[in-house]
Amino acid sequence: MAMSWDEVAEMQPDVITYIKNSFQKERVAHAYLFEGMHGTGKRDTAILLAKALFCENLHERYKPCESCLNCKRITSGNHPDLHLVEPDGLSIKKQQIKDLQEEFSKKGMESSRKVYMVIDAEKMSVSAANSLLKFLEEPGADTVAILLTENPQRILPTILSRCQIIAFHPLKPDFFIKKLIENGVDPNSAHLLAQMTNNVHEAMDLNVQDWFAHAQLVVVKLYEVLKKTPLEAMVALQGEWFVHFKEKEQIDRGLDLLLLVFRDLLYIQLGKQEQIVFRREAARLQQLALHTRMSSLPDQMAAVLEAKRKLQANMNPQLLMEQLVLKLQEGSAFV
Known part of the structure; x- marks a missing residue:
């Protein structure tokens, strides 16, 4: 309309x-x-x-x-x-x-x-x-x-x-979140959706997708797997990530979500809990933040951004994700 x-x-x-x-x-x-x-x-x-x-x-x-x-x-x-x-x-x-x-x-x-x-x-x-x-x-x-x-x-x-x-300027996040809530989106979801798109209709569509709801769980779980061995991380990639994120656009969405997980952990470390967007996973992220080394987070976020760039340059998605996970593990944020 x-x-x-x-x-x-x-x-x-x-x-x-x-x-x-x-x-x-x-x-x-x-x-x-x-x-x-x-x-x-x-x-x-x-x-x-x-x-x-x-x-x-x-x-x-x-x-x-x-x-x-x-x-x-x-x-x-x-x-x-x-x-x-x-x-x-x-x-x-x-x-x-x-x-x-x-x-x-x-x-x-x-x-x-x-x-x-x-x-x-x-x-x-x-x-x-x-x-x-x-x-x-x-x-x-x-x-x-x-x-x-x-x-x-x-x-x-x-x-x-x-x-x-x-x-035409990008919508201000506060305005966008307000419009989503007015359209019946749960406030806990609205903050995350406002980071994924600047389009109200696209956000409303994502909000009702089972795929997007499950994507959030897969991404948080991938972060948790980083503290395990490289072999366990590769098994998790094959068993969950590649099963869920199949197309190039889906993988790009997944990397966006992973970037937001790192950013939320950084906000928690800085005492800015009100700015986190994974609000449904807030308690889980609070626990992860207790065992996360804040100094490693910026470099890991940079690694995810580099992976997004390589994806757009048509690098093989499987090789890209395997390299990313190993790089994230090398610069482990866990203490």
């Missing part, structure tokens, strides 16, 4: 203030580029901007009413003068931009205004990007483009130079 103007204003106050001022001062740009990580509200804001452009009953000259025909059509995804371009497979192709240009050569169905949104704009092929550039260079008087991206560095500089760039 799309967010309201007030919800987005709470999430991205600077962005909403900028859009509000643009409308009140009648300085709406011909092209915007919304850039920021996944889950920061770019798409919801783009929809709200489109509503503000078409709304028949704007509040205070900037806020869509949500009840007029145009607002309702945009909410349902069938406004004739709002066009969406999304990747066709892995990329946005030249033909998609050509089709858009052809559509925009026609007069608007409802008014002279036309708006188009390009989702994941960094996925445009070179030819598609060049076609879009020509479109941006000669905008129609009532044409507004809204490009969305997580990777602005992968977009042609000539396209960036023709857009008003608006940065």
